[in-house]
Amino acid sequence: MELRLGTINLEPKDLAYVRALVRLFAHTEKLSWSFADAAPYHAVVADPGARAANPGFFAAFEGLVLTLGHLPGQSAADTVAYPIRANQFRDWLKLRQDSLRELLHRSDTPAMQPVMEIAQVVSTAAPSPALVKTSQAGRRYKLRRWPPADLLRGDSGAMRMATFMSRNALSMAQLAALTGQPEDTCASFVAVLHAANLLVEVVAAELAPETAVAEQAAPVRRGLMASLRRHLGI
Amino acid sequence: MKEYKLLITGTMGAGKTTAIRAISDIEPIVTDVVNHDSSVAKARTTVGLDYGMLSLDNGDRIRLFGTPGQARFDFLWEILARKALGLVILIDNSRPDPLADLAMFLDGFASQLARLPCVVGVGRLDTHPATTLDHYADALEARGMVFPILTVDVRQRADVVSLIDTLLGQIEAGMALDLP
Numbered sequence: 001m002e003l004r005l006g007t008i009n010l011e012p013k014d015l016a017y018v019r020a021l022v023r024l025f026a027h028t029e030k031l032s033w034s035f036a037d038a039a040p041y042h043a044v045v046a047d048p049g050a051r052a053a054n055p056g057f058f059a060a061f062e063g064l065v066l067t068l069g070h071l072p073g074q075s076a077a078d079t080v081a082y083p084i085r086a087n088q089f090r091d092w093l094k095l096r097q098d099s100l101r102e103l104l105h106r107s108d109t110p111a112m113q114p115v116m117e118i119a120q121v122v123s124t125a126a127p128s129p130a131l132v133k134t135s136q137a138g139r140r141y142k143l144r145r146w147p148p149a150d151l152l153r154g155d156s157g158a159m160r161m162a163t164f165m166s167r168n169a170l171s172m173a174q175l176a177a178l179t180g181q182p183e184d185t186c187a188s189f190v191a192v193l194h195a196a197n198l199l200v201e202v203v204a205a206e207l208a209p210e211t212a213v214a215e216q217a218a219p220v221r222r223g224l225m226a227s228l229r230r231h232l233g234i
Numbered sequence: 235m236k237e238y239k240l241l242i243t244g245t246m247g248a249g250k251t252t253a254i255r256a257i258s259d260i261e262p263i264v265t266d267v268v269n270h271d272s273s274v275a276k277a278r279t280t281v282g283l284d285y286g287m288l289s290l291d292n293g294d295r296i297r298l299f300g301t302p303g304q305a306r307f308d309f310l311w312e313i314l315a316r317k318a319l320g321l322v323i324l325i326d327n328s329r330p331d332p333l334a335d336l337a338m339f340l341d342g343f344a345s346q347l348a349r350l351p352c353v354v355g356v357g358r359l360d361t362h363p364a365t366t367l368d369h370y371a372d373a374l375e376a377r378g379m380v381f382p383i384l385t386v387d388v389r390q391r392a393d394v395v396s397l398i399d400t401l402l403g404q405i406e407a408g409m410a411l412d413l414p
Contacts, residue, residue: 142380143380144375144380145371145372145374145375145380146367146370146371146374146375146380146381146382146383147371148368148371149366149367149368159382159384159400160400160403162382163353163382163400163403163404163407164403164406164407165407166380166381166382166404166407167351167380167403167404167407167408168407168408170407178406178407221405221406221409222406222409223292224236224238224290224294225402225405225406227290227291227292227294228288228290228296228398228402229399229402230290230291231288231289231290231291232257232288232395232398232399233395234395234399
């Protein structure tokens with residue numbers, strides 16, 4: 001069963017990061033969570049301000065609300081401090097996935113109901129994936145540091161995208177064309193890198209002059225790369 | 235027919251010869267000799283250079299060079315790096331200070347690495363986990379460098395192929411801007 005994760009009053013950068021991580025973990029960890037733009041939800045990620053303003057309300061749904069940042073007196077198990085660490089977020093999703101599934105197997109327990117009610121009374125301001133993608137159109141990104149191992153988790157697609165961005169500032173379209181990954185996947189990965197402060201944005205005027213030389217050599221080199229990959233059985 | 239070259243460098247015992255043997259079409263030409271360095275538990279080691287070759291279907295050839303590992307041969311590194319397609323740095327994580335080893339190669343190839351595609355392969359990480367991949371990323375970041383960092387077991391052909399594939403990605407990214 002697919003589990004729906006929503007958000008409450010998150011900053012746009014946190015929202016994009018959470019959305020991207022959920023998509024990433026659905027692929028790399030085979031988690032059952034999907035990011036939901038609208039209610040109902042099975043669990044939510046909340047801004048600490050929203051939680052502080054309505055402590056009693058959120059207390060009723062303890063264990064199904066992950067708060068970003070630390071609030072005094074709150075269970076550390078349901079908190080991820082800034083900067084948001086992907087592995088901590090993943091662990092929380094796994095834990096709640098297991099507990100929700102256990103509850104769902106008890107037929108007399110209305111396990112999903114409380115969070116659905118939260119979803120209906122708290123509005124969110126989640127931008128659509130299309131909006132996120134549009135906001136990145138035309139921008140070129142380059143890695144400032146090779147991503148942490150717990151972010152890449154040995155995923156070959158992520159490694160490939162990171163490899164290309166380690167060498168050159170690329171637009172989303174270029175990244176998709178070079179890696180063969182869908183643009184949505186590239187956009188999600190770039191959002192994760194961006195939120196982790198691993199990217200620099202490069203404008204066209206800042207691109208290195210050797211780029212022109214590289215472009216002239218490109219057709220020949222591409223043939224060589226393809227031939228070499230075939231030879232190695234890649 | 236055109237000829238290209240790829241370099242594989244690394245400390246003594248990091249597995250340069252083994253890596254070349256894993257993918258070369260020919261039995262590598264090695265210049266290993268008896269090791270007299272008592273600090274390294276290895277009977278033979280590369281003091282000159284190793285050589286392997288890949289013959290591609292279009293007639294082109296890729297020459298694989300394993301550089302001597304010791305810093306006293308760094309004059310050879312610069313010569314070998316001329317007109318190379320890319321560089322693989324192999325690190326042996328079981329050595330006393332693998333981050334210093336990385337620094338030695340970054341210094342030795344400093345003038346080339348501004349443009350030369352490069353990938354770092356870290357071996358024996360499973361048995362010697364004290365220095366993590368993130369430590370290597372930190373060390374590169376401190377120098378303003380970003381290269382892919384992978385774990386590698388050079389005895390496994392798939393690992394060596396993955397390393398080369400990543401290096402090819404670096405090369406391709408350098409010629410990427412004619413894309414939409």
